[in-house]
Amino acid sequence: MNTFIEPERSQWESLVSRPTLDNLSLVDKVSAVLKAVKSEGDEAILRYTQEFDQVSLSEFSVSAEELEKAATLISTDLKNAIQIAASNIEAFHAKQSQDIPAMETQPGVSCWRKSVGIEKVGLYIPGGSAPLFSTILMLGIPAKLAGCKEVILCSPPDKEGNLHPAILFAARLVGITQVFKIGGVQAIGAMAFGTASVPKVYKIFGPGNQYVTCAKELIQRTGTAIDMPAGPSEVLVLADETANPVFVAADLLSQAEHGPDSQALLITTSKDLAISVEKEVQVQLDQLPRKDIAAKALQHSKLIVVKSMKEAIDLSNQYASEHLIISTNNPEEVASQIVNAGSIFLGNYSPESVGDYASGTNHTLPTNGYATAYSGVSLDSFVRKITFQKLTKEGLEGIAQTVVTMAEAEGLRAHAAAVTRRLKG
Ligand SMILES: NC(=O)c1ccc[n+]([C@@H]2O[C@H](COP(=O)([O-])OP(=O)(O)OC[C@H]3O[C@@H](n4cnc5c(N)ncnc54)[C@H](O)[C@@H]3O)[C@@H](O)[C@H]2O)c1
Ligand SMILES: N[C@H](CO)Cc1c[nH]c[nH+]1
Numbered sequence: 001m002n003t004f005i006e007p008e009r010s011q012w013e014s015l016v017s018r019p020t021l022d023n024l025s026l027v028d029k030v031s032a033v034l035k036a037v038k039s040e041g042d043e044a045i046l047r048y049t050q051e052f053d054q055v056s057l058s059e060f061s062v063s064a065e066e067l068e069k070a071a072t073l074i075s076t077d078l079k080n081a082i083q084i085a086a087s088n089i090e091a092f093h094a095k096q097s098q099d100i101p102a103m104e105t106q107p108g109v110s111c112w113r114k115s116v117g118i119e120k121v122g123l124y125i126p127g128g129s130a131p132l133f134s135t136i137l138m139l140g141i142p143a144k145l146a147g148c149k150e151v152i153l154c155s156p157p158d159k160e161g162n163l164h165p166a167i168l169f170a171a172r173l174v175g176i177t178q179v180f181k182i183g184g185v186q187a188i189g190a191m192a193f194g195t196a197s198v199p200k201v202y203k204i205f206g207p208g209n210q211y212v213t214c215a216k217e218l219i220q221r222t223g224t225a226i227d228m229p230a231g232p233s234e235v236l237v238l239a240d241e242t243a244n245p246v247f248v249a250a251d252l253l254s255q256a257e258h259g260p261d262s263q264a265l266l267i268t269t270s271k272d273l274a275i276s277v278e279k280e281v282q283v284q285l286d287q288l289p290r291k292d293i294a295a296k297a298l299q300h301s302k303l304i305v306v307k308s309m310k311e312a313i314d315l316s317n318q319y320a321s322e323h324l325i326i327s328t329n330n331p332e333e334v335a336s337q338i339v340n341a342g343s344i345f346l347g348n349y350s351p352e353s354v355g356d357y358a359s360g361t362n363h364t365l366p367t368n369g370y371a372t373a374y375s376g377v378s379l380d381s382f383v384r385k386i387t388f389q390k391l392t393k394e395g396l397e398g399i400a401q402t403v404v405t406m407a408e409a410e411g412l413r414a415h416a417a418a419v420t421r422r423l424k425g
């Protein structure tokens, strides 16, 4: 890991930049794949699966037998762990439903709001460098709670042309039956445009690498909605001198191991802590099987020493991290001043990886600074909130003059007439 830095405020802008691929060539490459999937359908998917995943498939669809057999291919311990995580995620997401019962805004004017599940949704489950079956729980459980009728899933095949059995087990657990072995841009294109094998959906969910995230951003222009830009993982640890360097290093590495373009930041008021974390990261890095990936991510990760907790909070808000861990002696007080973050972990015993798997919160979160404007996935992401109103005749009489005055001021006489014609005679 790079040695710590002590920047002035004027240097902060460069600190909050992310390690992104060259945007123009990324967009060109992704657009070309999307265009081919749109015009050639399954044929283009086969070709790109060969090119990007190095596997030749004759069929993308996973059979019902394969889904059923998966339970026999993973350990009882893993099945139990997935079930405990699923139950916590379901409990937390079930609490998120937010209908507004009918209420009178003025006499005789009733308004209410109802959530209705999006009918057709597509879930992208990353699988390039690790089969992230935990993401199925994060997306499949709220989709079912929301009442989405058709839920399909795409994930990249491994070199033998298979999906990891834990992916299939988790899919079956949450009730998903349409599973496709398709990854990357071609998966996003398939779900957005529809092909002979893959149904078209109205909204696409799920995290992924920069190719996947760019494809999601581009298909929005063609009329398919997306959850949000959830790209390469990132974590920011905000710490004072009371933090434990062993825990902090472990947290930084837990996100660095996701991919070479992940980013891990420490912002601290303590130079001693920064020095200890730097040493500890090296010790722990050497013990990791994904050491090479994490080491690449650490090249653009940073240990930042600031002058005060106020500066630490300001810089953290400017960075707008996907995950923020607050390891200070007063984490609630610090958290109350955070306005930009995807998900926050308080105190010394709340490692970010607990949220990745099992505490109950969603791990599909905005990256690359989008936490300034986007929320992570929740039950809300899977519904449309339809508003309703019903007026009595007296209610319309009571509100008529307000509407007519405003409509005439906008020069929209027909709007006014839709009210007045009802009240004449
Ligand atoms: N923000 C979040 O909520 C969140 C959650 C989980 C994971 N993640 C991130 O998801 C990412 C998963 O990445 P991954 O790569 O392991 O899996 P992935 O499934 O996102 O991407 C793999 C696919 O990328 C495509 N691809 C690879 N190289 C390509 C190239 N040169 N040109 C075109 N396409 C190419 C291939 O089709 C492959 O199937 C990581 O960056 C991780 O940090 C983010
Ligand atoms: N940290 C990832 C979100 O950025 C989610 C994840 C899945 N598995 C492990 N981690």
Ligand SMILES: [Zn+2]
Residues within 6 Å of the ligand: 233, 254, 255, 258, 353, 356
């Ligand atoms: Zn993670």
